[in-house]
Amino acid sequence: MDSIEPFTGKGSEEVASEAVSAGVSDYLQKRGGTERYTLLANRITNLVTQHRAEERLKTRVQQQEAVADLGQYALTGCGLDALFERAVESVAAGLNTEYSKVLEYRPADNKFLLRAGVGWQSGLVGEAAVGAGEESQAGYTLQTEEPVVVEDLRTESRFSGPSLLLDHGVVSGISVIIGTTTEPWGVLGAHTSERRPFTEDDITFVRGVANTLTNAIEREQLEGTLRQAEQRYKTLLENFPSGGVFLFDDDLRYLVARGEGLSAFGLTPADVEGKTLTEVFPPAVVERQKPKYRAALDGETQVWTQEYEGRQYRLSTLPVTGSSDKQLGMVVSMDITGLSASV
Template sequence: MEGPESPRISVLHVDDEPGLAETAAGFLQHENDGFSVETATSASEGLARLAESAFDCVVSDYDMPEMNGIEFLEAVRASYPDLPFVLFTGKGSEEIASEAISAGVSDYLQKRGGTERYTLLANRIENLVAQHRAEAGLQTRVRQQAAVADLGQYALTGCDLDTLFEQAIESVSAGLNTEYSKVLEYRPENDDLLLRAGIGWQPGLVGEAAVGAGDESQAGYTLQTEEPVVVEDLRAETRFSGPPLLLDHDVVSGISVIIGTPADPWGVLGTHTSKRRAFTEDDITFVRGVANVLTDAIKREQLEGDLRRAEQRYRALLENFPNGGVFMYDNDLRYLVARGEGLDVLGLSPDNMEGKTLEEVFPPEVVEIQEPRYRAALDGEKQVWTQEYKGRRYRVYALPVETDGEGRVGMVVSQDISEPSPGE
């Protein structure tokens, strides 16, 4: 997996004297080659630049026409309350400094002769941006962790998978500020992945569109590599091809992770953006956390489905057990289950057996024979005997059964072995 690169520091320097602005930009970039500096010659131009592009820090002069540095700062704070802002001015006074602090300036520096002022400015910018990114990163991690926890709680409410998928992709796009998110279901028989749920995609694609499961798609490559796949620029990607689903939506960057396990993948969770972006390790962890919630929910539904089907087969077997009955009982010889076609012949039914003890159901002469054998079965000894009841002859089997919830219980199977009457 390719690790994300350290992001550059983008600075907007506003000064009404173009020569000074360009000189400052050159010195800043010389002090730190990780700086990318753009200049503006007025506060109004600076506000327009901020609306068009993202910057990590603003450096502004104070004495400018139309709008001075304090007024510019107040306008910036109205839309970007946390953006680092350095007032870098040739006019120094306690009054200006006080106004700047009241308006929410991040730092205040006076222009002085010599290049050391730019060294100091570069250090202040770097420190402010590092602090801002750390605080923003912490807040983002907290939000992402809360989103994963909320999704996990939502999954436990018993919602159906399609509803959970919708909630998951909304959480991912909101947590990473991406335009597109998707859940792809792997279809081995077709060697592709179906767009099972999605946000941001063109209408009509969810439930219909599919991408290849090989290296012709990011999702297919994710299945092959068994690790999260991070793409910073799909246009320059060489590991796999960009499928039409991504190219048609001008996708540039994205993350995709496996839902399920590498050995038994259910599908892929992906999120994408049309803007070039370097995703962080925390971003990757967030997407994996959401995928893990989906994995657990899918496994739980599959297990519950298996249990439902097993119970249906079990009940069908009991209800249709021919010429006899199947019974389960506890340590008190109380019937837990009573089923089978033969109950009608005995004049019995599940309703008048289940919840009642052996003594409450059968007469004493039957209890005298069955009770010791029932108890021997509970002790682990299989019992087989023949018994007559209401004119019918039965072969009876009693054996121990280990259960998860009730420990050992007894099971009795009775089979009518009477000679058929004339005409039967």
């Protein structure tokens, strides 16, 4: 028996009892007058309100889980393109919208590029451009830190609809900036072809996805900056004149070995990196250098000269703090053969 509210006449307590046992939520006794209809209407209203509240809670939980899942996915090293695809799919599913998009702001052209999307005509993702002026919802969104909600684009007075939205019959939508107003990266949006409202929970959801994308983009930019700095550092070391630079750990294992001086001994970085002091150099060199390596790991800087294969070198060992505050050591070797002064 369905969970409905049946009318029962007097003397039907047995029927009512069986109905409740079968899962009926409530029942009303038949009686004269209209009071029973008012009571029935109130109970139906309460049940509908309760059902809607339960559905909203279910949707909010699903949206929160989607943001959490996206955050975990962002940490897998998936790359921005894959993350954008996952984001627009999550937004479209979480809001039950026909369209969703990630727009990348191109300040040189003052336009947005459609980087990822759901529902748009084939061939538009990666190609379609949207103006960044206030004539578009995205452009307007770029000017504010608050989410922009459009109930009906046909009557919208704050901005006009760009062709991307108009060509798809978009009526309602929501958009949020990715990044900040001072350093905007782009806009995240979702749209429908039918008029519909967006709740505060919907706004929080889209904002959460946008924040996840912002964090991932900033992390990618930082890693790119670090990679560039590392490459410049390696280039500098590789061209270190008449000598070499060596970074070693507490096992006296070389982590980095670069410099023009390596080739003078027929060595390459690959011949040295990953090997220990004793695996690279002869016992006589190891005997003199090992105590100085240990001193560097203990925080002491030393400078000395040493002959190796008929040439004179000035060497410096010094302490270096690595990642996670791990103590490392560095050796800087300079060929001073033929110089009038040496240390």
